[in-house]
Amino acid sequence: MAGADRRPNVLLITCDQWRGDCLSAAGHPVVRTPNADALAAEGVLFRRHYAGAAPCSPARACLYTGLYQMNNRVCRNGTPLDARHSNIALHARSLDYDPTLFGYTDVSLDPRLLAPGDPRLRSYEGVLPGFTVRQLLPEHQKQWLSWLKQRGIDVSAGSPDIHRPLKGDEPGANVSNAPPVYSSDETPAAFLTGEFTRWLGEHDQAAPWFAHLSFISPHPPFIVPEPYNTLYDPSEGPAFRRAATWQAEAQSHPYLAFDLDRQRQAKFRPGAGGMVRDWSEDDFRRIRAIYYGMISEMDAQLGRVWQAVKAAGAWDDTIIVLTSDHAEMMGDHFMLGKGGYFDGSYHIPLIIRDPRSGSTAGNTVDRYTEAVDIFPTLLDLLRGAPEPHLDGCSLKPFLGGECPVAWREAAHWEFDFRSVADGEAERHFGIGSRQCNLAVIRTEKFKYVHFGGGLPPLLFDLGVDPGEMVNLAPDPAYLGVRVEFAERLLSWRAEHLDQSLALAELTGLGVMGHLSGSPSRLT
Numbered sequence: 464m465a466g467a468d469r470r471p472n473v474l475l476i477t478c479d480q481w482r483g484d485c486l487s488a489a490g491h492p493v494v495r496t497p498n499a500d501a502l503a504a505e506g507v508l509f510r511r512h513y514a515g516a517a518p519c520s521p522a523r524a525c526l527y528t529g530l531y532q533m534n535n536r537v538c539r540n541g542t543p544l545d546a547r548h549s550n551i552a553l554h555a556r557s558l559d560y561d562p563t564l565f566g567y568t569d570v571s572l573d574p575r576l577l578a579p580g581d582p583r584l585r586s587y588e589g590v591l592p593g594f595t596v597r598q599l600l601p602e603h604q605k606q607w608l609s610w611l612k613q614r615g616i617d618v619s620a621g622s623p624d625i626h627r628p629l630k631g632d633e634p635g636a637n638v639s640n641a642p643p644v645y646s647s648d649e650t651p652a653a654f655l656t657g658e659f660t661r662w663l664g665e666h667d668q669a670a671p672w673f674a675h676l677s678f679i680s681p682h683p684p685f686i687v688p689e690p691y692n693t694l695y696d697p698s699e700g701p702a703f704r705r706a707a708t709w710q711a712e713a714q715s716h717p718y719l720a721f722d723l724d725r726q727r728q729a730k731f732r733p734g735a736g737g738m739v740r741d742w743s744e745d746d747f748r749r750i751r752a753i754y755y756g757m758i759s760e761m762d763a764q765l766g767r768v769w770q771a772v773k774a775a776g777a778w779d780d781t782i783i784v785l786t787s788d789h790a791e792m793m794g795d796h797f798m799l800g801k802g803g804y805f806d807g808s809y810h811i812p813l814i815i816r817d818p819r820s821g822s823t824a825g826n827t828v829d830r831y832t833e834a835v836d837i838f839p840t841l842l843d844l845l846r847g848a849p850e851p852h853l854d855g856c857s858l859k860p861f862l863g864g865e866c867p868v869a870w871r872e873a874a875h876w877e878f879d880f881r882s883v884a885d886g887e888a889e890r891h892f893g894i895g896s897r898q899c900n901l902a903v904i905r906t907e908k909f910k911y912v913h914f915g916g917g918l919p920p921l922l923f924d925l926g927v928d929p930g931e932m933v934n935l936a937p938d939p940a941y942l943g944v945r946v947e948f949a950e951r952l953l954s955w956r957a958e959h960l961d962q963s964l965a966l967a968e969l970t971g972l973g974v975m976g977h978l979s980g981s982p983s984r985l986t
Contacts, residue, residue, distance in 0.1 A: 471781060471818070472777055473845070475673075475675045476676045476785045477566075477677050478678045478785070478812075479678060479679050480683070480790065480791045482793065483812050483813075485755070485758050486499055486812055488500040488504075488508055488814075489508065493755060494695075499812070502783060502785055502814050505816050506815050506824065507816075507820075508826070509813040509832045512786070512810070512812065512832045512833070513809045513810055514788060514834050515876050516879070517802045517876075521540075521542070523570065525835050526788060526834045526835070527568065528548050529835050530854050530855075531835060533877060533956060537571075539879060541571050541883075542571060543571045543574055544570050546573035547963070551841060552593025552594045553593035554838070555593065560845075561595055562594050562673040562674075563596075563673065563675070564599070565598045565674065567588055568589070568590055568594065570591045586601070600654070603621075605622075606654075607651050608622065608625070611645060624734070625645070628641035629643065638735075638742070640749060640752065643686050646689070647691060647760060647763070651678070652679070652760065656676075656764045656768055668775055668776055668777055680760065680761040681760075685750050687753055692756055694756045695756055697751070699752075704807070705794075705930070705932075706932065709723060715932075716919065717892070718803065718804075718880070719796070721891055732750070739797070739798065748794075750799070785812065785814040786814075786837065789811060792805065792807045792808055805931055815858065815862060820863055823862060830870050830871075831873055831874040831905075832858060835853070835854045836855040836857070836858050840857045843857035850977075852979045873904050875902070876903050876905075882896075892916055899915065900915045901913060901918075904952045907926075908925060909948060910925055910931065913949060920936045920949070922944065922948065923935065964978070966978075
């Protein structure tokens with residue numbers, strides 16, 4: 464290990480749409496993740512870690528800025544991130560790192576700072592300000608496709624059709640677990656891992672580095688090469704958490720009926736027809752077995768990453784954060800994807816390994832942690848100046864085996880379902896864009912969901928109903944609990960109103976208190 468004064472390397476890894484329960488280190492009965500488990504054995508596993516929002520852009524805005532959605536205001540894929548907010552990359556750069564990106568960040572840039580004809584205004588897949596891009600891999604995946612072409616693979620179908628199984632899902636037939644045209648050495652994750660490994664070999668290891676590996680897996684389309692396509696038996700795995708029929712599920716809340724009516728199979732299996740809700744129990748199980756296989760393939764790539772860092776002689780000098788942006792419903796409540804309010808969309812993995820905290824290796828934390836905690840944690844670990852206006856809190860005490868006295872007793876997240884471009888949700892519910900939202904407070908015992916626009920609230924007793932099946936909000940016997948949790952949610956929102964300048968005051972002696980970081984600049 465280098466001297467005690469050497470600044471550590473940082474490796475921030477996100478694996479898109481990875482459920483928090485799908486780790487063997489977390490006790491999953493089926494999924495095997497030996498390389499993630501190996502990291503947990505040398506670090507700390509946070510069992511109750513939750514995304515701050517969904518889908519990708521809102522979730523990543525929480526992770527990258529350390530601010531809840533109510534403050535960063537990234538409401539959906541395509542909502543611009545206000546350039547006044549600092550972020551994890553800009554702060555790393557201020558600490559003399561050159562934060563380098565492999566993959567994508569899904570950040571829509573602030574259009575007020577761009578020329579009207581700038582092509583970056585036509586995509587939500589912009590790059591978070593502050594990152595140097597070594598290997599971009601957005602949704603069209605053209606960089607990966609050109610790499611496959613060089614390897615002799617026919618890529619004429621493009622993306623997403625290249626992710627169709629060689630033996631497709633025939634109309635009316637069962638979901639196929641047939642592999643795609645590319646091999647396990649040729650997945651998007653394998654491509655990014657190779658690019659990171661090559662970059663690491665070029666890097667002067669005497670200079671500390673900061674890399675962000677942003678993998679698309681296990682995000683849909685749900686398909687995986689051999690041998691991972693048959694690694695798991697569809698009959699294995701826990702029972703789905705859902706009502707007897709999708710119709711009964713839809714009757715439980717107006718938002719759920721709206722969402723079930725919008726989910727189409729082709730989004731998750733290119734070429735498939737019909738609605739997700741119409742897949743059979745066996746089909747959902749086959750898709751879940753494929754998803755498990757995708758997680759194992761991703762885990763194998765993590766093993767390659769660990770080996771590359773060790774081969775570079777950097778393992779003992781590198782802080783590693785492994786997490787996801789959001790999770791995946793994977794058949795629960797007859798749904799796939801993310802969004803809404805169920806735990807399945809928001810409970811995500813988090814493992815942090817700091818080689819300087821060896822005495823806590825293998826520890827697990829059962830307190831509630833959130834995506835907004837990542838930024839302040841890295842800032843703390845890198846000895847950066849604290850940023851009191853951030854909504855997240857540093858997890859560094861947990862890495863040292865301590866538990867902060869005043870730690871949160873609940874997880875919180877938000878979901879905004881406005882559709883600014885086409886107004887779909889606004890028309891359906893007869894409300895304005897500013898009312899198309901929900902907020903969640905979740906404790907060990909209860910979970911309360913508050914909707915804007917007059918949509919009815921939800922209350923679940925998780926102690927007896929972990930599947931979130933029975934809404935107790937209309938029950939007079941639970942009125943006291945409902946009021947208590949509504950008040951707790953209101954208090955949470957009041958405490959976390961934007962503090963960018965609210966913690967400063969101009970006095971006769973000048974500025975007193977705290978000013979948030981300097982406004983970001985697009986480059």
